[in-house]
Amino acid sequence: DLTYTGKYIPLSREELIQKLDDALTQSRFEHVLRVEQMAFELAKQNGEDVEKASVAGLCHDYAKQRPDDDFLDVIKKYHLDDLLLHYGNAIWHGEVGYLLVQDELGVxxxxxxxxxxxxxxxxxxxxxxxxxxxxxxxIEMGRDFPGVEEARKITFNDLADGVAYQTKHTLEFLISENKPVYPKTIDTYNAWVNGSN
Ligand code: GDP
Ligand code: FE
Ligand code: FE
Ligand code: FE
Incomplete structure (x- = not known):
């Protein structure tokens, strides 16, 4: 297993894993371990720092199970865009949750x-x-939606092609479900799928 150097988080990997186990349900905890593993593989293949990939993979859903009020407090504290108030946990746990990772885990x-x-x-x-x-x-190994095998194949062939694949399929899904599309999701589509801006 990876031994952390202290460059990215003031915790050992074991201490971080304990905090995640406390913060998350068992199934979400197992998901973050699988995301860490997949991020580690993608980092090796793409010449990225594997310790950074491990910390980021483990911490990505740290805030997923926090109550809405915790996010509303952070939005107020950091004077984040009021546009966020039209969304919910799906957008907040990353777009706002990274500040909880910064403040509570010390990243x-x-x-x-x-x-x-x-x-x-x-x-x-x-x-x-x-x-x-x-x-x-x-594409972590617990995902089993139709197309995930193709997504894995594309991503291990070319990381940016994987980004385009996910972005297109997620936007199609959101539209088919009449879900509100966060503007950054559209920016991602225009930059990575359409590629014209
Ligand atoms: P998870 O946290 O591991 O379950 O995965 P994600 O953080 O990638 O996604 C969380 C949820 O957000 C998923 O159900 C996505 O479909 C959804 N999502 C992604 N983009 C948008 C968006 O622009 N608007 C809305 N409303 N939901 C989105
Ligand atoms: Fe997430
Ligand atoms: Fe996740
Ligand atoms: Fe995702």
């Missing part, structure tokens, strides 16, 4: 924080680590 690395912030919606510009976390969340 200061901006690339790790951005990869948590953007793991649900993607973003117009995504670093290699951001792409890795976005994809690892989608």
């Amino acid at each position: 200061t690395d901006i690339d790790i924080l951005n990869s948590i912030k953007h793991h649900t919606t993607g973003a117009k510009y995504m670093s290699k680590l951001e792409q890795i976390v976005y994809m690892a969340d989608y």
Whole structure:
């Protein structure tokens, strides 16, 4: 197992895992372990720092089970965009939750924080680590939606092609379900799928 150097989080991997076990349900806890594993594989393949990938993969859903009031407090405390008030946990646990990872777990690395912030919606510009976390969340070995095998194949062939695949399929899903589309999700589509801006 990976031994943390202290560069990215002031905890050992074992201490971080204990905090995640406390913060999450058993099934969500097992998901974050699988995302860590997949992020680790994608990091090795793409020449990214495996310790950063491990920390980001483990922390990406840290805030997933927090009550709405915790997110509303952070939105107020940090004067975040009022647009967020029209959404809920699906958007908040990343877009707002990264600040709880910063404040409660002590992560200061901006690339790790951005990869948590953007793991649900993607973003117009995504670093290699951001792409890795976005994809690892989608293709971890517990996922079994139709198309996941193709998504895995595409992603291990070319990370950015995987980003485009997920972005297109998620937007199709949101539209088919009449769900509100967060503007950043559309920015991701325009940058990574349409590629014209
Ligand atoms: P999880 O936290 O591991 O379950 O996965 P994600 O963080 O990637 O996604 C959480 C939920 O957000 C999923 O159900 C997505 O379909 C949903 N989601 C992604 N983009 C948007 C969006 O733009 N608007 C809304 N309303 N939901 C979204
Ligand atoms: Fe998530
Ligand atoms: Fe995701
Ligand atoms: Fe997740």
